[in-house]
């Protein structure tokens with residue numbers, strides 16, 4: 687059997703091995719794969735193949751994550767506010783951003799794994815909590831923190 691790449695072995699389509707992942711004329715959205723679990727598994731494989739689990743404890747992963755968030759911030763610093771879609775950014779600036787955001791995601795998922803947090807489920811549960819804390823009808827158009835809503839607004843601050 688001819689092997690293409692690790693992504694094909696795992697049944698994960700990518701732009702490189704299966705053509706464009708999305709139609710650029712439609713509203714922006716992510717590709718349906720890889721899933722968070724796919725990325726967790728690939729990073730676990732990458733780490734194990736290098737005998738790096740000895741370094742990838744939760745605290746080290748947290749520090750690595752924060753470092754990568756800093757690298758994302760560096761790409762935005764001194765630019766002023768930037769509009770959605772990053773108009774005016776060069777292809778190489780966009781590529782740098784996609785690399786740094788990916789580093790953040792990879793370390794975040796490995797940190798969650800090493801802390802035994804099932805992140806897709808945890809994120810969904812947290813979004814349900816967020817929706818209860820910020821009922822759309824009550825907070826419409828306001829960016830106030832939930833603690834700033836008084837009982838007169840009809841919402842009890844915590």
Ligand SMILES: Nc1ccn([C@H]2C[C@H](O)[C@@H](COP(=O)(O)OP(=O)(O)OP(=O)(O)O)O2)c(=O)n1
Pocket residue numbers: 733738741757786788789792793
């Ligand atoms: N001990 C390590 C080192 C790297 N990586 C992986 C996860 C990240 O996705 C990426 C981070 O690599 P670098 O530390 O080389 O950081 P950058 O890719 O951001 O390079 P640079 O800092 O030069 O921008 O590689 C990892 O899992 N464990």
